[in-house]
Amino acid sequence: MTTVPWLTILWVLPLIGAVLVFSLPARMASGARMLGLGVAVAVLLVGIGLAAGFDPSGDRFQFVESQPWIPSFGSGYRLGIDGIALVLVLLTAALVPLLMMAGWNDGRDSDERDADERYAHARESGDRAERSRPRSAHTYVALILLVESMVLVSFTALDVLLFYVFFEAMLIPMYFLIAGFGGRGSDRGTRSRAAVKFLLYNLLGGLVMLAAVVGLYVVTARAGLGSDPGFGTFDIRVITEAAAAGDLGVAPVVLNFLFLGFMVAFAVKAPLWPLHGWLPDAAVQTTPAAAVLMMAVVDKVGTFGMLRYCLQLFPEASVYFAPVVVTLAVVGIVYGAMLAIGQTDVMRLIAYTSISHFGFIVLGIFAMTAQGQTGSTLYMVNHGVSTAALFLIAGFLVSRRGSRAIAAYGGVQKVAPVLAGTFLVAGLATLSLPGLAPFVSEFLVFVGTYPRYQAAAVIATVALVLSALYILWLYQRMMGGPVRGDTSGDAAPHGTRVTDLVPREIAVVAPLIAVLLFLGLYPQPVLDVITPAVDATLISIDLDQPEPTVPSDSPVAEHGSGDGTEEGAHE
Template identity: 40%
Template sequence: MTSTVTSLATFAAAQPFPLLTALVVLPAFGALLVAVLPRRRPESIRMTALLTTMATGAVAVYVLAAFDTADAGFQFVSRQSWISDFGISWALGVDGISLFLVVLTAVIFPIALLASSPGHDPKPYYAWILLLEAGSMGVFLALDLFMFFVFFEIVLVPMYFLIGSWGHGNRVYAAMKFFLYTMFGSAFMLVAILATVLLNAQGNGSAVTFDIVEIATNPAIAQNTARWLFLAFAIAFAVKVPIFPVHTWLPDAHTEAPTAGSVILAAVMLKLGTYGFIRFGLFLFPEAAVFFAPLFLTLGVAGIIYGAAVAAMQKDLKRLVAYSSVAHMGFIVLGIFALNAEGLEGGILQMVNHGISTGALFILVGWIYERRHTRQIAELRGLQKAAPVFAAVFTVVMLSSIGVPGLNGFVGEFLTLIGAFASARWWAVVAAAGVILAAIYLLWAYQRVFHGTPDEANADFRELRWTEGLVMVPLLGLIVFMGVYPKPVLERMEPAVDALVAHIEREVPDFTSTSGPEATEDVELSDVHGEDHAEEADHAEDGSADDEEVHE
């Protein structure tokens, strides 16, 4: 198996064809193709869109198979000068941090298409979804700040129209709120990008470049200025995640969006913000990330508790799942700003897990609405007796969202809590309470919807069809596989995460990341003996070096 992967990686590296460019261009070309097809053939339009997403998925799977697990840098890099006078390039690359977000995107889009239909006007519906996939891929792959901003903004337009044109009753309000919130954040990021590029070029006395690797490895921005720039980026990412208290657009958008829109929004689009924090916040502004980490740890934990508490009060099943996303994204933010390997790995893994589990939940809730034409929990009762297979599938997905051991949600939450405990133990304790709250509101909702005696309206609830079962099989398979055997995922992200943590430590001399048992021991020594912090840092560095030798 190892030799096969090695040969694949060697073969891929030797290919002149830009694989990552294909991940962006294929869905964009598919959107254009759908746009020119005649409206009178809706099945041809749907099949074209589906085949396009499947072809994109095949390329993503190949990239995954050929990915070199030992390489911490960017792989399959595609670079072409675009606007050379301003240092702007078409630059795409993938590393262990972005790899599984790319694969998640490639998996979710065809599943979202199979799980639902537009009901009307299929031509623009499928064109918008394909353009949304192209933009999402571009965000996860961009190595140029200008390209990142372009892709980051491209995804707004398709989702706005998906919610506004194919959503439910209050869809126009929800679409406008989503658009305005995100545009507000993006305005700050645009200013920050221009300032970062110009100030870095001025400080280095070099030509202007938007290349994130070059900017990160040759920083020349004053500390206080860098902190302001980090905050400007952070506003855009916080709105996109969304982080409490700028989350209020999310429940409305999820509730009013069509099923495919809700699935893509939860599984992919929310990750654009958390990925942005890692790739641009931590990588470009490590000192500012360390400085503001306590703030974002606090906001992450607040989101966990707030999201869980409000979810428990919801009467609409889809809105309950939407607020659960606020809590889950709080967990991811907690892992990211733990600023250690365990926390970051847990946060990235939880991004993927949330995409799988919550995406599956939105599909199932959408199917419930198609059958009963209501999402009110009080009107749904006893569905387990009418549709036991449907109930069983919902049970597995719900338990994965709770984080039950053996399913995918557990591993990400466990690593996140380990990382958080090492850097902010009391916030980790509070976050652990959020896990208990998640179990309470999800199990309570499940009991009210699926248990009890069904009334006349629910007695005829249709069982899961075999076509619907086929849609759920890959998601259920990933839920179980990543819960039982997460090693293939973790070993591919570890080198890139370790390199990022080392980058932060190198750029911020006073910062030493803590991890696992060593962190606990360091804190205890500091509490008991009150040793000088510089000496403790030296001991921690020596310990890290010893650990690396043992690992090798």
């Protein structure tokens, strides 16, 4: 157990930062942004310190903190990280400062700009209007920090009830980010509907999970896992050990229902087809930075939950339902790619690509192989980086022209070559081009899936062809060809000129492109951290790893292992 509560510091920093940002005077909008960025950078530094002190060959959970919380219910304030949680903590901590910079001018829609103008007129006329001055920048920054804080608790929690509380609590600031702060071309009514849709989907999934959490406590109480007779526990380490040993003492059908309760909530959050319906509208209607926060960070809590909670708390149920989940994942992969091809809105197209990518992540998790789960964990990181790059660059472009329609653009590479070039790299990463980060993770998912689910692996490869179609088509339509409309020149009306990336935007995009290249060429440092945690997960499942199948009439089978026998052939 650590003497310095680094994990508490990790999530309390953005929480305190949110309070401080919101407490600043209304006139200090720039100060609110600067303070928010400073807090986010401080969180990143703590995350880097955790990574530097983490020993992949040491204990599974490190930097452990444990304090009583609700002892009568077997719940405690328990935090700790393994390799899987560590890389997701670093992803979150690294993205939030970039999102702060990317959304530096976000947080004010047309209604709020009108309010600013009214405030300015009031000051000129001598009215005391300070109290009515908009605080949208403060609110926007504070909400992002609140989401970061709650996500970090979810990744580090070792207590099921603690995890559930923050798993649900993060919906509140995310709802207000969607409803209150829209991207270009959105209106308040449409944003409100998208936010309500997001909230209802996730709340319904959370209610199902709440019933499963209560049921799990009852099971642990009957099994005598609590500190006192008749009491249960929410300590995931204790429950996981009992589940792996078969000591929960209930019928498999009960554990199956509990698994489904957790799985439904995680499938909504991920999102997994057919529970994905909230994502496209929510991603399009909010600001690009908030959309990336949702898709690259918040949604990862769903896939992380599948690995940490579904597979380890209910190993037999996970194996039982694996074929069903794999089927849904494959449908989601192809469905998301096909829907992306048919989009005319660039932001909605990118949102549908995320549905396809989340299908790959879930496919690797439930392939129940070391390569599959390692690839899925790496995919969570790579998807977060590639989606952030593609969505933010598209957002920069839309902010210049004011339209999300693909047909409104053309010839951008002639007037904004840096913007077009970075968009191309991010797009190629999305289609998993070799040499870029997503290729490694997608390859591992395929390698890990094929031994158990050959048909699923083959069908999933269709998405590779489809992704090449929609990404290259998108680039050709928007960046190539003749310059379309008033996209350049001093004579172009304000709001229609397409200019190249400014230094602030380059500072956002450059680290993302660098990470895509680095992890595409040298992913081993991340794999070294992930692999021990994945191995521990597979041990709790206690499922034999599949071996390559060799046809009985092949030369290898005929000659065996080289000694003239057929003992080397696998049935």
